[in-house]
Amino acid sequence: MQQSFRLRKFNTNDLERITYINRACLPENYSDYFFLDLHRRFPETFIVAEENGEVVGYIMCRIETGLSSFVFRGLIKKGHIVSVAVLPEYRRKGIGEALVVKAMESMRLYKAKHCFLEVRVTNTAAVDLYKKLGFEVARTVRGYYADGEGAYVMEIKLEKH
Numbered sequence: 550m551q552q553s554f555r556l557r558k559f560n561t562n563d564l565e566r567i568t569y570i571n572r573a574c575l576p577e578n579y580s581d582y583f584f585l586d587l588h589r590r591f592p593e594t595f596i597v598a599e600e601n602g603e604v605v606g607y608i609m610c611r612i613e614t615g616l617s618s619f620v621f622r623g624l625i626k627k628g629h630i631v632s633v634a635v636l637p638e639y640r641r642k643g644i645g646e647a648l649v650v651k652a653m654e655s656m657r658l659y660k661a662k663h664c665f666l667e668v669r670v671t672n673t674a675a676v677d678l679y680k681k682l683g684f685e686v687a688r689t690v691r692g693y694y695a696d697g698e699g700a701y702v703m704e705i706k707l708e709k710h
């Protein structure tokens with residue numbers, strides 16, 4: 550099937566729309582400064598999806614330094630998916646998957662070796678999306694979210710992709 554959306558990098562003109570999508574889709578909301586600071590530091594991994602010229606989804610990431618949890622190799626760079634969302638009426642068309650795949654590709658530009666994220670344990674759609682792409686649950690963090698829900702920390706080696 551022909552893909553009806555396209556991906557491109559975020560630019561600061563998208564900020565209002567991204568804030569809208571973030572608030573419509575997730576309880577974890579951020580200040581303008583937070584979005585803009587991540588864009589300034591990691592522009593390659595802040596990606597938006599457009600359909601008919603309108604932004605309908607985004608993914609925003611941060612590159613962090615930490616210990617490898619797969620094999621002991623000292624400190625490595627990891628790509629952290631901070632936020633990803635697609636507006637409800639545009640879901641189940643492959644946009645979320647395309648955003649995550651593109652973000653993982655772009656993390657390699659920053660020399661990230663792993664990719665990880667936190668996801669609510671009840672968020673089946675997102676957990677299934679990450680599992681489909683090969684992510685595994687590394688651990689569970691009880692009470693991670695402000696409302697007390699726990700998170701799975703899911704991760705994947707980027708070499709595979």
Ligand SMILES: CC(C)(COP(=O)(O)OP(=O)(O)OC[C@H]1O[C@@H](n2cnc3c(N)ncnc32)[C@H](O)[C@@H]1OP(=O)(O)O)[C@@H](O)C(=O)NCCC(=O)NCCS
Pocket residue numbers: 574575633634635636639640641642643644645646647666667668669672673674675677678679681
């Ligand atoms: C998670 C989210 C980004 C997925 O976006 P999407 O564009 O609908 O995802 P895709 O169409 O690319 O789906 C890819 C795969 O994810 C899984 N998936 C997506 N939605 C699903 C659902 N409602 N139930 C079960 N699996 C689902 C499926 O494995 C799907 O593959 P398939 O279509 O071949 O079955 C979207 O549901 C969303 O924005 N949710 C609210 C915000 C959110 O929870 N973000 C993640 C925070 S960690």
